[in-house]
Amino acid sequence: MHLLTVSGIQKFEGKEQILKGISFKQDRFQNIAIVGESGSGKSTLLRIIAGFTQPDAGEVLFEQQKVKGPNDKLIAGHPAIAYLSQHYELRNNYKMEELLRYANKLPAADAAALYRVCRIDHLLGRKNDQISGGEKQRIALARLLVTAPRLLLLDEPFSNLDLINKSILKSVIRELGERLKITCLLVSHDPQDILPWASEIIVMKDGAIVQKGTPVQVYKHPVNEYAAGLFGKYNQISSGGKMRIVRPEDLRIVRSTPDALMGKVKKVFYLGNAFEIEVMLLNEMVTIRTIDGSIKAGDTVHIALAN
Numbered sequence: 001m002h003l004l005t006v007s008g009i010q011k012f013e014g015k016e017q018i019l020k021g022i023s024f025k026q027d028r029f030q031n032i033a034i035v036g037e038s039g040s041g042k043s044t045l046l047r048i049i050a051g052f053t054q055p056d057a058g059e060v061l062f063e064q065q066k067v068k069g070p071n072d073k074l075i076a077g078h079p080a081i082a083y084l085s086q087h088y089e090l091r092n093n094y095k096m097e098e099l100l101r102y103a104n105k106l107p108a109a110d111a112a113a114l115y116r117v118c119r120i121d122h123l124l125g126r127k128n129d130q131i132s133g134g135e136k137q138r139i140a141l142a143r144l145l146v147t148a149p150r151l152l153l154l155d156e157p158f159s160n161l162d163l164i165n166k167s168i169l170k171s172v173i174r175e176l177g178e179r180l181k182i183t184c185l186l187v188s189h190d191p192q193d194i195l196p197w198a199s200e201i202i203v204m205k206d207g208a209i210v211q212k213g214t215p216v217q218v219y220k221h222p223v224n225e226y227a228a229g230l231f232g233k234y235n236q237i238s239s240g241g242k243m244r245i246v247r248p249e250d251l252r253i254v255r256s257t258p259d260a261l262m263g264k265v266k267k268v269f270y271l272g273n274a275f276e277i278e279v280m281l282l283n284e285m286v287t288i289r290t291i292d293g294s295i296k297a298g299d300t301v302h303i304a305l306a307n
Ligand SMILES: Nc1ncnc2c1ncn2[C@@H]1O[C@H](COP(=O)(O)OP(=O)(O)OP(=O)(O)O)[C@@H](O)[C@H]1O
Pocket: 013, 018, 036, 037, 038, 039, 040, 041, 042, 043, 044, 045
């Protein structure tokens, strides 16, 4: 039995169709990430799932019950679905513990455990102007979680966070599923945020789903150049009469062998944990990722597919 069933969701804004029949299912504790370029309809979809925006067609079932839109309900939203928008706000002039206490539906011990998971227990006595942006976001998240949701919708939770706060929030999100038994549906446009976390990735473009699959499927076998580009650099290489999408780390610099292609190194970029090298082959440029720091612009190299 699925936790969430989204069927044929359509949405129009004026004459423009911004969602074109979106369907997918999510099991309890399944980590699903939605990725797509800006304007592809991700936030609108999350808002419809949360019951904050009315769809023009289709329906959302949560635990086999229809999620009502704002037209069919006095107070918009579903009590067991929490939605952390990109534009959350915390009320001014309250201590964090007061904000949380007003929203709390959990027994005290569970709330305390939640504050520890969200890494906010040291902030409870502070007011809005005494906490940082990353801390505010974790308070906003905790404020939603104390309402005891069973599904959490996260809309670009990592945007505007530095690496340290991002890494804290990632641990928090991981623990939500493992320790607090909350299922997450996450929207992000950064591959590094979703590839290690998601068990399924939904790729959206112009209001439609263009690919659904595991992280390995969408990363290694994107259906088209758009899907490939969302997850980082790629090369298009003709192999056996077909064009293949090949990631930079799937190419290797080798000694001259019969199946290797010769090329000239044009540029070398230092990435911190690797080098990205642009090589001009006979008539196309390819990008290769390597940890070999000895390669320089102007070198002649031989390139082969890494297995
Ligand atoms: N209330 C609205 N009125 C008119 N157009 C809207 C409204 N909400 C969204 N849109 C349009 O619908 C499309 C999808 O917007 P949405 O915010 O869902 O995309 P998104 O994928 O979440 O983008 P982003 O990554 O930039 O947040 C966009 O073209 C947007 O301009």
